[in-house]
Amino acid sequence: MTRVLAFFLICFFSIGNAADLQPIKDAGPYVPSPQSVVADMLRYADVGPQDFLIDLGSGDGRIVLTAAKVFGARGFGVEIKEQLVKKANEDAQKEGIAERVRFIKQDLFKTDLSQATVITMYLLPDTVNLLKDKFLSELRPGTRIVSHDYPLTGWIPEKYVQMDLEDKVQISGVTTTLIYLYVVPAKVDGRWSAKMPPAVSRLPATLQLSQQLTRVSGSARLDGKEVPLEELKLRGDRISFRLSGRPGEFTGQVKGRSIEGEVVSGRSKAPWSATLGG
Numbered sequence: 001m002t003r004v005l006a007f008f009l010i011c012f013f014s015i016g017n018a019a020d021l022q023p024i025k026d027a028g029p030y031v032p033s034p035q036s037v038v039a040d041m042l043r044y045a046d047v048g049p050q051d052f053l054i055d056l057g058s059g060d061g062r063i064v065l066t067a068a069k070v071f072g073a074r075g076f077g078v079e080i081k082e083q084l085v086k087k088a089n090e091d092a093q094k095e096g097i098a099e100r101v102r103f104i105k106q107d108l109f110k111t112d113l114s115q116a117t118v119i120t121m122y123l124l125p126d127t128v129n130l131l132k133d134k135f136l137s138e139l140r141p142g143t144r145i146v147s148h149d150y151p152l153t154g155w156i157p158e159k160y161v162q163m164d165l166e167d168k169v170q171i172s173g174v175t176t177t178l179i180y181l182y183v184v185p186a187k188v189d190g191r192w193s194a195k196m197p198p199a200v201s202r203l204p205a206t207l208q209l210s211q212q213l214t215r216v217s218g219s220a221r222l223d224g225k226e227v228p229l230e231e232l233k234l235r236g237d238r239i240s241f242r243l244s245g246r247p248g249e250f251t252g253q254v255k256g257r258s259i260e261g262e263v264v265s266g267r268s269k270a271p272w273s274a275t276l277g278g
């Protein structure tokens, strides 16, 4: 009995240690973003006092420190190099913002991102793309992601800015600097049971939506007729569309498995709602 117990204990602890002992993936060398790029990244993401920012691979902490000092945000940075973490925390103390920001020695791939309203990163291109699934599963709809130089492939950015900076020559060998801004979309793919105003559909309606990240297409079934959706847009948790050949603009907010919104046609307004499945 004692031997069996010892065997299980050894297995249990070896599994735990094996996970911890996995080498940390190097997501990029320490190369600080020029301060002008930091300011642009934070401006494009429209960072403000209501935001909680996480910088993945925070280096000397400049992005989180600037977000707190200049834009009033809170947040933290994760970084694997102990010296950089120490320096960033010391700078936060010196600047009097240590209550709002902190720096942690931690692997960015294992960091819980669910608190973020803004994510920033300046990492290698393959790393940026390895993080895509993590972003989609952990971040709330509407969270902004700003990437310095490297895009998330297959994800259409909300904004994309290219500029030339002399400071970049010593970093990347060229002056070209890119900033990409993404907004995490709500999950809307599927069949939704909808309640429409009687002028739109007397019978219970359905919406069939097909989604690929921020790109959405679909149709509605209204009083037994299939009507394509036009000008369908999804930004974070906000959805809007028109019914082909009919008046009115539909807007709505996606809250998990339900949408609540209104349809505006000329001077009249009426509520509509939908539930996923059903």
Ligand SMILES: C[S@@+](CC[C@H](N)C(=O)[O-])C[C@H]1O[C@@H](n2cnc3c(N)ncnc32)[C@H](O)[C@@H]1O
Residues within 6 Å of the ligand: 024, 025, 026, 027, 028, 029, 030, 031, 032, 033, 055, 056, 057, 058, 059, 060, 061, 062, 063, 078, 079, 080, 081, 084, 106, 107, 108, 109, 121, 122, 123, 148
């Ligand atoms: C290009 S620097 C960017 C620094 C800072 N974000 C900026 O833009 O100024 C990338 C940083 O990521 C850190 N890093 C690399 N792999 C990491 C990992 N797995 N977890 C946490 N930090 C990592 C590096 O040590 C480096 O400081």
